[in-house]
Amino acid sequence: MRIGELAGTAGVSVRALRYYEEQGLLTSERTGSGQRTYPPVAVDRVQLIQQLYAAGLTSRTILELLPCVDKGVSTPESRARLAAERERIDQQITGLLATRDRLDAVIAVADDPTHPSCTRI
Numbered sequence: 001m002r003i004g005e006l007a008g009t010a011g012v013s014v015r016a017l018r019y020y021e022e023q024g025l026l027t028s029e030r031t032g033s034g035q036r037t038y039p040p041v042a043v044d045r046v047q048l049i050q051q052l053y054a055a056g057l058t059s060r061t062i063l064e065l066l067p068c069v070d071k072g073v074s075t076p077e078s079r080a081r082l083a084a085e086r087e088r089i090d091q092q093i094t095g096l097l098a099t100r101d102r103l104d105a106v107i108a109v110a111d112d113p114t115h116p117s118c119t120r121i
Contacts, residue, residue, distance in 0.1 A: 003028070003036045010046035017046065023059040025049050025066065056092070057085055 007014045020026035021036075026045060028036035048069070052062045061081065068078040 001038050001040065001042070003038070006038045006042055006046065010043050010050070012046055012050060020046070020049055024063055025059060055085065055089055061085065 001009070003014050003017055007017055010017075017026065017036075021028060026038075026042065026049070028038050028042075031037060049062060052065070053059075057065075065078055065081065068074060
């Protein structure tokens with residue numbers, strides 16, 4: 001499939017696909033006229049890359065982990081890296097939950113126009 005088709009199927013921009021190639025996260029073949037073509041499995045690869053980015057991993061970290069994913073091999077180093085990333089995400093979740101709770105408290109005050117601090121918001 002060509003780059004536009006992959007972008008549409010995977011739900012990303014053509015620019016993102018080019019960036020993934022620049023970073024070594026995705027590879028393509030070139031036609032005689034220089035157009036990029038991708039195998040059907042590239043859709044799954046792009047979606048995995050998107051999920052890892054959404055989890056906050058950097059392109060460097062993703063690049064380090066993809067060979068293990070591709071080969072279905074887990075090394076102590078890759079497991080430690082994944083565990084560290086999971087811990088980082090857990091800390092972010094904890095912080096976001098605390099922020100949400102504080103926001104809920106502000107909303108509760110704002111919903112009560114008789115509350116003395118409502119005029120300070």
